[in-house]
Amino acid sequence: PSEPFVNTPIISAGVSGRSVSGLSEPVTIVLPTINQDAGGKGARCVYYSTDESGEGTWLSDGLQTSYHKEGNETGTVTCQSDHMTSFSVIMTIEPETKPVIGHHLVVLDTISYICLFFSLCGLLLTIVALSLQRSLWRLDMTKIHVYLSMSLFAGYVLFLIGIDQ
Numbered sequence: 001p002s003e004p005f006v007n008t009p010i011i012s013a014g015v016s017g018r019s020v021s022g023l024s025e026p027v028t029i030v031l032p033t034i035n036q037d038a039g040g041k042g043a044r045c046v047y048y049s050t051d052e053s054g055e056g057t058w059l060s061d062g063l064q065t066s067y068h069k070e071g072n073e074t075g076t077v078t079c080q081s082d083h084m085t086s087f088s089v090i091m092t093i094e095p096e097t098k099p100v101i102g103h104h105l106v107v108l109d110t111i112s113y114i115c116l117f118f119s120l121c122g123l124l125l126t127i128v129a130l131s132l133q134r135s136l137w138r139l140d141m142t143k144i145h146v147y148l149s150m151s152l153f154a155g156y157v158l159f160l161i162g163i164d165q
Contacts, residue, residue: 021083045079
């Protein structure tokens with residue numbers, strides 16, 4: 001899994017000089033996400049809490065999280081809390097799941113090599129046949145075809161060399 005990151009603005013809510021906690025009705029905070037690629041699967045509302053030594057950490061106790069997104073818009077995360085402090089949303093980007101190819105990969109590799117082999121054979125035959133025809137070699141069109149075939153042949157060989165790298 002990927003590392004969690006803060007994906008919304010950090011906001012602070014409170015009453016000056018008082019600690020507000022244990023509310024009977026939860027405070028609802030709606031935060032827009034910054035990175036829309038993160039999706040909402042890993043969204044978690046958090047608040048920042050410091051201990052006696054001044055060390056801080058993000059905690060999620062007393063918070064409920066819900067994620068909402070429509071179309072291509074950036075999503076919003078709704079946090080409900082029974083206290084007031086500094087809030088944000090921590091998210092993790094869920095890796096895309098790729099389909100398991102399994103034995104299909106072997107089949108696709110085999111087809112690729114067979115097609116490359118026939119293409120190289122055809123290009124080699126074209127180069128040899130057009131080069132041996134001295135009467136055709138004087139034509140510019142023949143030279144263009146031979147040079148084009150040689151370029152394609154070289155490109156296919158380079159592809160074949162680098163296909164597994």
